[in-house]
Structures are given as structure tokens and as C-alpha cells.
Amino acid sequence: xxxxxxxxxxxxxxxxxxxxxxxxxxxxxxxxxxxxxxxxxxxxxxxxxxxxxxxxxxxxxxxxxxxxxxxxxxxxxxxxxxxxxxxxxxxxxxxxxxxxxxxxxxxxxxxxxxxxxxxxxxxxxxxxxxxxxxxxxxxxxxxxxxxxxxxxxxxxxxxxxxxxxxxxxxxxxxxxxxxxxxxxxxxxxxxxxxxxxxxxxxxxxxxxxxxxxxxxxxxxxxxxxxxxxxxxxxxxxxxxxxxxxxxxxxxxxxxxxxxxxxxxxxxxxxxxxxxxxxxxxxxx
Numbered sequence: 639x640x641x642x643x644x645x646x647x648x649x650x651x652x653x654x655x656x657x658x659x660x661x662x663x664x665x666x667x668x669x670x671x672x673x674x675x676x677x678x679x680x681x682x683x684x685x686x687x688x689x690x691x692x693x694x695x696x697x698x699x700x701x702x703x704x705x706x707x708x709x710x711x712x713x714x715x716x717x718x719x720x721x722x723x724x725x726x727x728x729x730x731x732x733x734x735x736x737x738x739x740x741x742x743x744x745x746x747x748x749x750x751x752x753x754x755x756x757x758x759x760x761x762x763x764x765x766x767x768x769x770x771x772x773x774x775x776x777x778x779x780x781x782x783x784x785x786x787x788x789x790x791x792x793x794x795x796x797x798x799x800x801x802x803x804x805x806x807x808x809x810x811x812x813x814x815x816x817x818x819x820x821x822x823x824x825x826x827x828x829x830x831x832x833x834x835x836x837x838x839x840x841x842x843x844x845x846x847x848x849x850x851x852x853x854x855x856x857x858x859x860x861x862x863x864x865x866x867x868x869x870x871x872x873x874x875x876x877x878x879x880x881x882x883x884x885x886x887x888x889x890x891x892x893x894x895x896x897x898x899x900x901x902x903x904x905x906x907x908x909x910x911x912x913x914x915x916x917x918x919x920x921x922x
Contacts, residue, residue: 650879651781652810657718657738658789665736675730675860679737679869682852684744687873688712688752690851691844702760704837706753707899708844710881713752714900715741719908720875727915729867737872739786745877746783749884750774757888762896765888777887782880841903845910849874867918874911878904 669676691712695705716738724734750771757765852873856866878900885897 647777647781647883650877650883651785653718653877653879654742654782654785655789657742658786658791659793660718660721660735661739661786661790661793665732665739668732668736669740672861675733675856675865675869676736676740678856678859678865679733679852679872680741682848682855682869682873683716683737683741684748686851686855687848687876690847692756694840694844694847698840698843700840701836702762703895704840704899705760706756706762707837707885707896708840709756710753710885710897711841711876711878711900711903712844713745713749713756714876714878714881714884715745715749716872717875717877717879719911720871723875723911723915724868724871727867727871727918728864729871730864731868733865734868734872737868742786742877742880743783745880746775746778749778749880753884753888769888774884774887778880778884781883837899837902838906841899841906842910845874845903845907849910849914870914871911874914875907876903878907 688709691708694700695708700708716734718738721731721734721738725731753774754771849870853866853870856869860866860869881900881903882897885900889896
């Protein structure tokens with residue numbers, strides 16, 4: 639537990655630093671200039687995803703400890719991986735970057751709100767006594783917003799550093815990301831098989847459902863095919879490290895089983911996204 643608790647903030651901060659180093663002010667201004675595509679993706683990710691997750695939890699009669707884990711991943715914003723895979727899918731990369739940037743910044747408010755309301759609804763009471771909505775929001779601000787701002791400043795004032803260090807930072811963050819989930823699996827090894835089967839099932843259903851819903855919502859309302867592909871991937875690829883970070887902070891000192899769905903989702907979303915891209919490539 640202690641390994642995941644200590645590593646998750648560092649891994650998340652590095653991931654967000656890397657995101658900030660890829661951003662410019664134009665990525666935020668684009669939202670104002672071309673709002674329609676952004677709003678479709680934003681609504682699908684910030685509002686539709688938690689609603690669909692909650693509906694699946696009720697429909698599948700998911701146990702409370704797994705339900706919280708599912709809501710953790712549903713509340714998480716899009717991950718940096720979505721930007722890379724959107725490029726491979728010939729999607730709108732600029733839109734993907736804008737969605738990732740804005741939803742990541744908004745997550746400082748949205749994630750604690752969704753997760754703590756879910757904890758109250760499902761009657762979970764073994765959370766850390768020192769943790770509150772404000773406490774999590776402040777911690778998230780420290781490891782999400784601050785690194786993004788620092789990354790943007792580095793890009794603006796030290797472009798040579800970006801060129802030389804960006805790949806290294808990305809690789810380190812991936813290694814830390816893997817260590818967090820390995821620590822989770824080790825912590826819950828006795829229960830992992832039964833939980834991973836149940837968590838994997840609902841994670842797979844949620845992932846595919848959101849990619850399909852995002853795809854068709856964008857098909858009817860977005861500007862074109864590149865935007866459609868982008869929004870579908872943004873709906874399916876969430877920031878698993880952020881979900882793990884929030885889970886380890888809230889449930890510090892108790893079972894890590896709450897974070898297992900996030901770990902399962904992190905593996906599943908990569909596989910389904912690759913299949914999605916292969917299907918798109920084949921039909922293009």
C-alpha cells in the first residue's frame with residue numbers, strides 16, 4: 639500500500655508535466671474559437687461517462703467496493719495516451735489535446751465531487767479520516783494543475799530542454815505508472831483473481847460502451863470524421879494514474895481493492911483502443 643501511495647503522486651505529476659510541455663495557449667484558445675466539437679467531447683467525458691458507469695453498476699449489481707473503483711475511473715479525465723492514439727487513428731489531435739488539457743484541469747473539482755458523492759451513495763465508510771473533498775482537491779491541484787503550468791512555462795522558456803528531456807520524462811512516468819499498478823496487484827494478491835474477473839468485466843463493458851457512444855454522438859453532432867475518431871478515443875481512454883492516485887489517497891491505510899477496477903481498466907482500454915484503430919485503418 640505504501641509503495642502505491644508514494645509512487646502514484648510522483649508518476650501523476652510527471653505525466654501532467656509531460657502534458658504541460660506539449661501545450662500552448664492556443665490549445666486553450668481553440669476551445670473558444672471552435673466550441674462545438676470541444677463541447678461534445680467534454681459533455682461525453684465529464685457528464686455521460688459517470689452516468690453510464692453508474693447505470694452499469696446498478697444494472698450489473700456491482701459490489702460497493704468495486705462500484706467505487708468504477709466511479710474512480712469514470713470520474714478521471716482523459717489521459718495523455720489518447721493524444722498519441724488519436725494521431726495513429728488519423729483523428730483531430732489538436733481537439734484531443736484541448737480535451738485532455740481542459741478536462742485534466744477541471745478534474746480538480748469534478749473528480750472529488752463525483753467520487754465523494756459515490757462514497758456516500760454506496761455507504762463506504764473506511765476512508766482516511768484526514769481526507770475531505772477540499773483535501774483531495776488541494777492534493778490534485780498540486781500534482782495535476784501545478785505540473786501542467788510548470789510544463790507550459792518550460793516549453794515557453796526552455797525549448798531545448800523539451801527537445802532533450804521530454805522523452806525521458808515520458809518513459810519515467812510510464813515506469814512509475816506500471817509500478818503503481820504492480821503494487822496494487824501485490825497488495826491484493828489473495829483476492830486479485832476473483833476481483834479482476836469482476837472488475838475486468840464491468841471495465842470492459844464501460845470502455846466499449848463509451849467508445850461506441852462517443853463515436854455516434856460525434857457522428858451526429860461533430861464536424862467530421864477526424865473529430866469523431868478523437869472523441870471516441872477520448873471517451874475510452876482515461877487517466878488511470880490519476881484514478882489510482884485519488885484512490886490511494888482516499889483509502890490510505892485500508893484495502894487497495896477499491897483501485898483494482900482502475901488497474902483493470904488501464905489494461906483493457908489499451909487493448910480495445912488498438913483494436914479500434916485497426917478497424918478504422920482497415921475501413922479507411
